[in-house]
Amino acid sequence: MKLYAPSTIRGIKEQYGFKLSKSLGQNFLTDKNIIDKIIDSTDITDEDLVIEIGPGIGVLTYEAAQQAKKVIAVEIDKNLIPILKDTLGEFDNVEIINQDVLKTDLNQIIAESGCREAKIIGNLPYYITTPIIMGILESNTHADSITIMMQKEVADRIKAGPGSKTYGALSVAVQYYCEVETVAIVPKEVFFPAPKVDSAVLKLVIRKEKPVELIDEKMFFRCIKAGFGQRRKTLSNSLMGIGDVTKEQVKACLEELGIDEKRRAETLSLEEFANVANYFSKGEK
Ligand code: SAM
Numbered sequence: 372m373k374l375y376a377p378s379t380i381r382g383i384k385e386q387y388g389f390k391l392s393k394s395l396g397q398n399f400l401t402d403k404n405i406i407d408k409i410i411d412s413t414d415i416t417d418e419d420l421v422i423e424i425g426p427g428i429g430v431l432t433y434e435a436a437q438q439a440k441k442v443i444a445v446e447i448d449k450n451l452i453p454i455l456k457d458t459l460g461e462f463d464n465v466e467i468i469n470q471d472v473l474k475t476d477l478n479q480i481i482a483e484s485g486c487r488e489a490k491i492i493g494n495l496p497y498y499i500t501t502p503i504i505m506g507i508l509e510s511n512t513h514a515d516s517i518t519i520m521m522q523k524e525v526a527d528r529i530k531a532g533p534g535s536k537t538y539g540a541l542s543v544a545v546q547y548y549c550e551v552e553t554v555a556i557v558p559k560e561v562f563f564p565a566p567k568v569d570s571a572v573l574k575l576v577i578r579k580e581k582p583v584e585l586i587d588e589k590m591f592f593r594c595i596k597a598g599f600g601q602r603r604k605t606l607s608n609s610l611m612g613i614g615d616v617t618k619e620q621v622k623a624c625l626e627e628l629g630i631d632e633k634r635r636a637e638t639l640s641l642e643e644f645a646n647v648a649n650y651f652s653k654g655e656k
Contacts, residue, residue, distance in 0.1 A: 373403075374428060374429060374430050374433055374458055375399075375400060375401050375402065375403055375406060375430045376401065377401050377563045379428075380399055380401070380428065380563050383428055383454055383458075387450075387453065387454055389450055389451070389454060390450075391564065392448060394498075395447060395448055395496055396425075396495070396496025396497050396498055396499075397427065397448070397496075398494075398562040398563070398564060398565070398566045399427045399428060399430065399562060399563050400427075400430050400431070400494055400520075400561065400562060401561055401562065401563050402557075402561035405520075405555060405557055405561055405572070406430055406431060406434055407434070408554055408555045408572065409431060409492060409494075409518055409520065409554065409555075409572055410431065410434045410435060410438070410492075412518055412552075412554045412572070412574050413435075413490050413492055413516065413518045413574070414490075415435060415438040415439045415490060416438070416439075417438065417439070417440055418440050419438075419439045419440055419486070419489075419490055420439065420440060420441050420442075420443065420481065420484050420486035420488075420489045420490070421435045421439040421441070421442045421443070421489065421490050421491075421492060422442075422443050422444075422445070422477060422480065422481070422489045422490070422491045422492075422514075423435065423442060423443070423444040423445070423491075423492050423493055424444075424445055424472045424491065424492075424493035424495060424503060424519070425445070425446060425447070425472070425493050425494065425495060425496055426444035426445075426446050426451070426455060426467070427446075427451065427494070428451065428454055428455065428458055429444075429454075429455050429458040429459050431492055431493070431494065432444050432455070432459055432465060433458065433459060435492060436459065436462040436464055436465050439464065439490075440464065440486070441464045441465075441466070441484060441486070442462075442464060442465045442466070443465075443466045443468060443480055443484065443489075444465065444466070444467050444468070445468045445470055445472045445475055446467060446468070446469060446470075447469070447470065447471045447472070449469055452467060452469050455467050468480070472503060473499065473502060473503065473506060477489070477491075477507065477510070477512045477514075478510065478511075478512055478513055481512070481513050481514075487513065488513040488514055488515050489512075489513065489514050489515070490514070490515050490516055490518070491507065491512075491514050491516070491517040491518070491519070492517075492518045492519065493519045493520070494519070494520040495519050495520060495521050497521065497522045497525075497566070500519075500521045500522065500525050501525065501541060504517065504519070504529075504545065504575070505541075505544065505545075508544070508545065508548040508549070508577075514577055515576070515577060516574055516575060516576045516577060517549070517574070517575040517577070518554065518572065518573075518574045518575075519572065519573060519575070520557065520570050520571070520572045521570060521571060521572075521573065522568055522569075522570060522571075523556065523557075523568065523569040523570055523571045524537075524568065525541075526553070526570075526571035526572075526573050527571075528541050528542055529541055529542060529545045529546075529551060529573060529575075530542070530551055530553065530573070532640075533637065533638050533639060533640050534637065534638055535637075536637075538637050539599050539602075539637070540595045540596060540598075540599040543595050543641050543644060544592070544595065545575065546582075546641055547581065547582065547583070547591075547641060548575075548577060548578060548581075549575035549576055549577055549578060550575075550576045550578060551573055551574075551575055551576075552573065552574040552575075552576065553571065553572075553573060554571075554572040554573060554574050555571065555572045556569065556570075556571050557569060557570040557571060557572060582641060582642075583641060583642055583645035584645070584649075585645055585648060585649065585652070586648070586649050586652035586653060587648065587652040590613075590648040590649075590651055590652045591644060591645060591648040593613050593614070593648075594610065594613055594644050594647050594648045594651070595636075595644055596612070597609055597610050597611070597612030597613045597614075597636075598610060598612075598636025598639065598644065599636050599637070600612050601636075602635065602636065602637060603635075604635070605632060605633050605634065605635060606621075606625060606630065606631075606632055606633070606634050606635065606636060606639070607621050607622050607625060607632035607633075609635070609636055610624075610625075610636075610647065613651060616651065624647060624650045624651065625647075627650065628643070628646050628647065628650065630643060630646075630647075
């Protein structure tokens, strides 16, 4: 049986009385090529733990289970659990957890599995793509990589560099934690039902060493938030949003770092944000 075929999805809907939920972002993948691209680019070995976010009826789970030591899939929709038990019934290395991934401690799951780290995969529900990615990164999840499908517009924002319209806090934050690779651009027609927008698969490889040295990570994120929080303002104004600094102190910082105060945050590189953060972390006010 081709699990990914639209006729299979229709059959499952009928057999189990299953109704697709728009609010849970249930647009299932129907293209074996794309499924293979996600699985192949994840480089799964028989020693790997794979954690899947939102397995749906199990199209990615099915392929990952054939290569991994273990697959743990976290699915919020309880109506999909009996379906997954059937579609993945032939595997004894698959565990399904019926939970909201945003309320799931992935590090605990990894620790209990006996594996050192996980490879995370998923075709993410669009409505919570950013919180899922940032949640994984900010909680220092023991993951080797995150290979995920998302709305193309979000992928563009993640990949963007300084000067680009789509460059923002998400770009700097994700690029600080990960090396970003594009795996595929995916047209909306390969989903059932088709969403309104195109998608992209990115592989986020978690950096073992960060690209910049920071005295205080929290200050770095405060600077990014302040900079992009007021996109239209010049740097000397927007960086006031760091809090607890005067305009004179911001100007002195920018002068010492050789950064023109009239520039806007969207032109600052990750390294320049790091330099600003380190300046204020040292208390050079
Ligand atoms: N992986 C399947 C595929 O590619 O066909 C399904 C992908 S579908 C875009 C997103 C899946 O995530 C759905 O099965 C949905 O129920 C599930 N989901 C939505 N919100 C979730 C959450 N907060 N935690 C876990 N799963 C969630």
